[in-house]
Amino acid sequence: MKQTDPLLSIHELSLVRGQRAILDNITLEIEPGEIVTIVGPNGAGKTTLLREALGLLAATSGKVIKQSGVRVGYMPQRLHLDQTLPLTVERFLRLTKRYSGELCLPCLQEVGAEKLCNARIQELSGGELQRVLLARALMGNPELLVLDEPIQGVDIHGQAELYRLLTELRDRRGCAILMVSHDLHLVMASTDRVVCLNHHVCCTGSPESVANNPAFLHLFGAKVVESLAFYSHSTTHRHQH
Amino acid sequence: MDDFLLRALIGGIGVALVAGPFGCFIVWRRLAYFGDTLSHAALLGITLGLWLKLDPIVGVVGVGLCVALLLHASEQRGQLASDTVLGILSHTALALGLVSIAFMEQVRVDLLGYLFGDILAVGNRDLVWIYLGGPVALLVLVIKWRDLLAIAVNRDMAQIDGVNVGRTQLLFATLLALVVALMMKVVGLILVTSLLIIPAATARVVARSPEGMALLAVVCGAVAVGGGLWGSWRWDSPAGPSIVVAAALLFLLMSLLARFRRSASDSR
Numbered sequence: 001m002k003q004t005d006p007l008l009s010i011h012e013l014s015l016v017r018g019q020r021a022i023l024d025n026i027t028l029e030i031e032p033g034e035i036v037t038i039v040g041p042n043g044a045g046k047t048t049l050l051r052e053a054l055g056l057l058a059a060t061s062g063k064v065i066k067q068s069g070v071r072v073g074y075m076p077q078r079l080h081l082d083q084t085l086p087l088t089v090e091r092f093l094r095l096t097k098r099y100s101g102e103l104c105l106p107c108l109q110e111v112g113a114e115k116l117c118n119a120r121i122q123e124l125s126g127g128e129l130q131r132v133l134l135a136r137a138l139m140g141n142p143e144l145l146v147l148d149e150p151i152q153g154v155d156i157h158g159q160a161e162l163y164r165l166l167t168e169l170r171d172r173r174g175c176a177i178l179m180v181s182h183d184l185h186l187v188m189a190s191t192d193r194v195v196c197l198n199h200h201v202c203c204t205g206s207p208e209s210v211a212n213n214p215a216f217l218h219l220f221g222a223k224v225v226e227s228l229a230f231y232s233h234s235t236t237h238r239h240q241h
Numbered sequence: 242m243d244d245f246l247l248r249a250l251i252g253g254i255g256v257a258l259v260a261g262p263f264g265c266f267i268v269w270r271r272l273a274y275f276g277d278t279l280s281h282a283a284l285l286g287i288t289l290g291l292w293l294k295l296d297p298i299v300g301v302v303g304v305g306l307c308v309a310l311l312l313h314a315s316e317q318r319g320q321l322a323s324d325t326v327l328g329i330l331s332h333t334a335l336a337l338g339l340v341s342i343a344f345m346e347q348v349r350v351d352l353l354g355y356l357f358g359d360i361l362a363v364g365n366r367d368l369v370w371i372y373l374g375g376p377v378a379l380l381v382l383v384i385k386w387r388d389l390l391a392i393a394v395n396r397d398m399a400q401i402d403g404v405n406v407g408r409t410q411l412l413f414a415t416l417l418a419l420v421v422a423l424m425m426k427v428v429g430l431i432l433v434t435s436l437l438i439i440p441a442a443t444a445r446v447v448a449r450s451p452e453g454m455a456l457l458a459v460v461c462g463a464v465a466v467g468g469g470l471w472g473s474w475r476w477d478s479p480a481g482p483s484i485v486v487a488a489a490l491l492f493l494l495m496s497l498l499a500r501f502r503r504s505a506s507d508s509r
Binding site: 055056085 | 269441
């Protein structure tokens with residue numbers, strides 16, 4: 001018996017489109033407070049798996065069990081917002097629920113975007129927009145944050161900073177984070193568990209164990225994984241100071 | 242002022258009142274082609290309505306709902322791009338409408354009136370439709386405003402926040418079919434989309450909030466109706482197209498003014 005129930009558990013979930021299995025027999029549990037990152041090549045079904053987890057998509061078989069009453073915050077991969085929609089950041093944060101105005105500023109402060117409160121959404125840079133999307137995901141005080149490629153469109157300095165911010169958020173709020181990432185290097189340093197996905201779960205475990213797994217090597221190629229080893233070495237080096 | 246001109250003005254302004262907020266959503270969600278499809282399908286709705294001895298407006302809303310359902314179903318299957326599906330639906334419906342009119346020998350249908358509108362022939366019965374149907378469509382839109390706005394921003398986020406996206410979109414499509422039916426008399430089904438889109442695009446130039454944009458779109462629409470009718474009376478031009486031309490001129494004027502103001506504040 002575990003001490004706590006998982007916030008979310010995906011059980012033997014499959015999604016078949018035509019002849020192809022987009023997702024094949026996925027089993028995955030998210031415990032409170034842990035950071036789980038799904039990595040995998042393009043078209044591996046990462047975003048589809050997130051959409052299944054969120055209940056946005058029906059599965060062919062298997063099920064997703066969400067602990068009852070779990071508050072979920074979601075950050076989409078992209079915001080296809082038309083230029084013609086006049087929307088400030090503050091209004092965007094309070095779009096669906098009747099949150100009080102006072103909640104906006106703390107959430108923006110938490111992601112370091114408090115200066116953007118009255119800016120127009122369409123005028124934000126890639127990095128600013130990601131922060132605002134993250135702030136919006138925080139508005140409902142979530143126990144589980146689901147993030148689809150949170151560092152998309154962010155420059156390389158911003159990426160490391162954003163991952164650090166995610167770890168801070170988890171430490172401060174104790175919320176679990178389930179995210180998808182393209183980028184292997186930075187993810188490895190700031191996640192508790194990696195799920196390597198290519199339609200099925202190739203391997204899963206701590207970043208170190210996954211990086212040495214033959215399935216992972218096969219999927220991403222030796223060159224990439226070598227550079228990964230270099231990165232995780234350099235991070236441990238930093239910790240020794 | 243002549244009686245028919247007054248009725249035309251009242252009817253046109255009533256239509257602009259409804260078209261403004263709906264037009265905003267069409268612009269925000271890039272549904273212009275969907276609006277076109279609904280108005281093209283309206284012709285089939287009219288003949289079906291006449292054939293079933295119902296009011297044409299009932300036929301238009303019914304066919305519009307079918308189009309929305311078909312589009313929804315094909316989106317779920319996801320095999321064709323939605324603008325391809327719309328292209329098929331739009332022109333098939335228009336062709337079916339034209340064919341079915343030819344088969345209706347016993348009823349004389351004023352085809353040109355439906356295609357290009359006949360605002361100067363707006364009767365009391367039309368006014369009743371506009372001022373009963375319009376406010377109903379507006380009221381539902383106001384009630385669902387927050388949900389619709391959330392969907393316009395991001396469907397997934399809206400759904401996770403508890404908005405029933407499918408049902409809300411279908412409701413919007415139904416209301417839009419009603420609005421198209423009301424507008425058809427004024428500008429004709431070929432130009433319906435323009436009166437939805439142009440005032441909204443004009444309002445966008447100065448609006449600072451979604452609600453502000455909707456209100457401004459109403460004002461722009463009403464000004465276009467007034468200006469178009471005046472031009473039509475002054476130069477004896479066709480009324481419906483004149484209204485659209487007036488709307489386009491207003492858009493041009495506002496855009497130029499905004500650009501001028503921006504460059505003035507930049508050079509300061």
